[in-house]
Amino acid sequence: MSTSITEDDEDVSRRDVILITAGGFAGVLGVASIWPLLDQMNPDSSAQALATTEVDLSHMERGQAITVMWRGKPIFIRYRTDDEVAAGKDVPLSELPDKVARNANLPDDAPATDENRAAEGKEPWLVMIGICTHLGCIPDGQAPGSNKGEFGGWFCPCHGSQYDTAGRIRKGPAPENMAIPPYAFTGDTKIKIG
Amino acid sequence: MAHQSTYQPSSKLGAWFDERLPIPRMVHGQFIDFPTPRNLNYWWTFGGILVFCLAVQIVTGIVLAMHYVASPDHAFNSVEAIMRDVNWGWFLRYTHAVGASMFFIAVYIHAFRGLYYGSYKAPREVLWMLGVLILLLMITTAFMGYSLVWGQMSFWAVTVITNLFSSLDMLVPGLGTTLVQWIWGGYAVGGPTLNRLFALHYLLPFVIAGVVLLHIWALHIPGNGNPAGIDVRLKSDSLPFHPYYTIKDGFALVVFLLLFAGFVFYAPNYLGHPDNYVPANPLQTPPHIVPEWYFLPFYAILRAIPNKLIGVAALFGAIAILFFVPWLDRSKVRSTTYRPVFKWFFWLFVADCLMLGYLGSQMPEGIYVLLSRLGAIYYFAFFLVVMPVVGMFEKPKQLPGSITEAVLGKEAAAKAEASA
Ligand code: HEM
Numbered sequence A: 001m002s003t004s005i006t007e008d009d010e011d012v013s014r015r016d017v018i019l020i021t022a023g024g025f026a027g028v029l030g031v032a033s034i035w036p037l038l039d040q041m042n043p044d045s046s047a048q049a050l051a052t053t054e055v056d057l058s059h060m061e062r063g064q065a066i067t068v069m070w071r072g073k074p075i076f077i078r079y080r081t082d083d084e085v086a087a088g089k090d091v092p093l094s095e096l097p098d099k100v101a102r103n104a105n106l107p108d109d110a111p112a113t114d115e116n117r118a119a120e121g122k123e124p125w126l127v128m129i130g131i132c133t134h135l136g137c138i139p140d141g142q143a144p145g146s147n148k149g150e151f152g153g154w155f156c157p158c159h160g161s162q163y164d165t166a167g168r169i170r171k172g173p174a175p176e177n178m179a180i181p182p183y184a185f186t187g188d189t190k191i192k193i194g
Numbered sequence B: 001m002a003h004q005s006t007y008q009p010s011s012k013l014g015a016w017f018d019e020r021l022p023i024p025r026m027v028h029g030q031f032i033d034f035p036t037p038r039n040l041n042y043w044w045t046f047g048g049i050l051v052f053c054l055a056v057q058i059v060t061g062i063v064l065a066m067h068y069v070a071s072p073d074h075a076f077n078s079v080e081a082i083m084r085d086v087n088w089g090w091f092l093r094y095t096h097a098v099g100a101s102m103f104f105i106a107v108y109i110h111a112f113r114g115l116y117y118g119s120y121k122a123p124r125e126v127l128w129m130l131g132v133l134i135l136l137l138m139i140t141t142a143f144m145g146y147s148l149v150w151g152q153m154s155f156w157a158v159t160v161i162t163n164l165f166s167s168l169d170m171l172v173p174g175l176g177t178t179l180v181q182w183i184w185g186g187y188a189v190g191g192p193t194l195n196r197l198f199a200l201h202y203l204l205p206f207v208i209a210g211v212v213l214l215h216i217w218a219l220h221i222p223g224n225g226n227p228a229g230i231d232v233r234l235k236s237d238s239l240p241f242h243p244y245y246t247i248k249d250g251f252a253l254v255v256f257l258l259l260f261a262g263f264v265f266y267a268p269n270y271l272g273h274p275d276n277y278v279p280a281n282p283l284q285t286p287p288h289i290v291p292e293w294y295f296l297p298f299y300a301i302l303r304a305i306p307n308k309l310i311g312v313a314a315l316f317g318a319i320a321i322l323f324f325v326p327w328l329d330r331s332k333v334r335s336t337t338y339r340p341v342f343k344w345f346f347w348l349f350v351a352d353c354l355m356l357g358y359l360g361s362q363m364p365e366g367i368y369v370l371l372s373r374l375g376a377i378y379y380f381a382f383f384l385v386v387m388p389v390v391g392m393f394e395k396p397k398q399l400p401g402s403i404t405e406a407v408l409g410k411e412a413a414a415k416a417e418a419s420a
């Protein structure tokens, strides 16, 4: 009998079990630990906590616009004149580059009519996220006398996107209408965004 | 590495150390004795200049980081405090800010040198691709550094550039938005965004330094290319790196430093944008957003295309295409000096890049849009059409028989051949 260990003497199958289980666990844990490393970058609890804002609109007059902050984003609130509402209603859907309402309070496929863009049952009120859907600039058109673009709504100075009085994209590189955030009137002149 | 070292330790201590960790031997073989083609011109001095630039950015950056505060409430003021209160702070910050521009001047010259002399051709394909990777890392690093100032241009550049990824929504709805919010760490650019940009701005230059080492390693396997584009063959074709090229590189560096110092001391803000001295305001986009000058050609390409997704793809494609240059160019000859047809297309390409740079700084309207489109088309056509097609049909000029002949003429070359 030989004293040295040969291939035959070794319990090869036992070694395989160790290799496969240890390797398998190490692999699974290694992959699983990637998730915390990635997910830590997502918006944290404090960012999510800022998710609702209440706004009092009682001081606003027809034709006036204000900008408030919600989740670090500007929200455009415009109390539209009858002319502005009529201009929004006059446009046939077929002329719109983006035909869906982009209104978080309506189904995803709701058409981009003026009614679907405005506050429910209060068509003069338009509440939307004031961020150009091209690359995120803030369009002009809120302050009196600022450039409202060819369609009387908003004009983005960055790459020239033009929005109409219902905040719908009409011309330029932006692909979508400006988004309507989730919001609701909590009183006659009070809204809660988020 | 390819070249065998002739290192002889000059002291007992040197020999003792060399046996244990042969760093002196490596330095001697790679940077003193290293055989270098005798015909390198001044376009070859930018490699050394680039190493210098990286060192300047790292040294000035680390000391700036000792005074900088990465929070939206304090970032802008801390940069102003560096300028006004910190001893020599103005000098350190201007050197870092101008240094980034100088770094890009050098890297663009270095890369165009490579394109002109066919430096990307076999056996230097990996060397070239490492260079493109360094360029990509530099672009990322400089973008992140610019954001740290947290002025109006910083803020809106971050907003626009990170929003490029939202174009993925057009492929898979929601994907782009999810990705962008992950990058921001919020629902808009804010404090978490600034913090991570700072962490990465600190990290990436060291990653660049690592890739630079690989780049130099890959260079020292085949050795330098040269303006004639032919291989080193005779002993008289090359010279030891030191003193011949340490002197030449050193002289070029001094001239480069004159320009560098000229900007730092006499026109430190010339290459920047005044709007970045206005604190970031998330509610007000400046009337005209422009990136730093070194990004303008790419910005012009982005804006030339009316479709958001395709525009973004073209922007990234403009850099990614460089990775494929070694296989796009079908010419057997390396140096454009011997390529009578390609030469014209090359200079047209240089002019095209300069034109795109100018257009990137203008408002995107009227004739500027048309020119940007033509410029973007030629940019891609140069790589996808000119490189393969001209390479196949062009009849190159007669190449010199050796580097010695290219420098000293036929007679001297004949003598060298005879003695070889
Ligand atoms: C590849 C090398 C680097 C490049 C291209 C680069 C580029 C830039 C740029 C363009 C700026 C904005 C300058 C301004 O307008 O004020 C900046 C700022 C800054 N960088 Fe770097 N940088 C590099 C390396 C580093 C390193 C290694 C550090 C170390 C932590 C650093 C720390 C900073 C800090 C703290 C600021 C903000 C203060 C300021 O604005 O001057 N950088 N960088």
Ligand code: FES
Binding pocket: A132, A133, A134, A135, A136, A137, A156, A157, A158, A159, A160, A161, A172, A173, A174
């Ligand atoms: S961000 Fe508004 S047009 Fe580009």
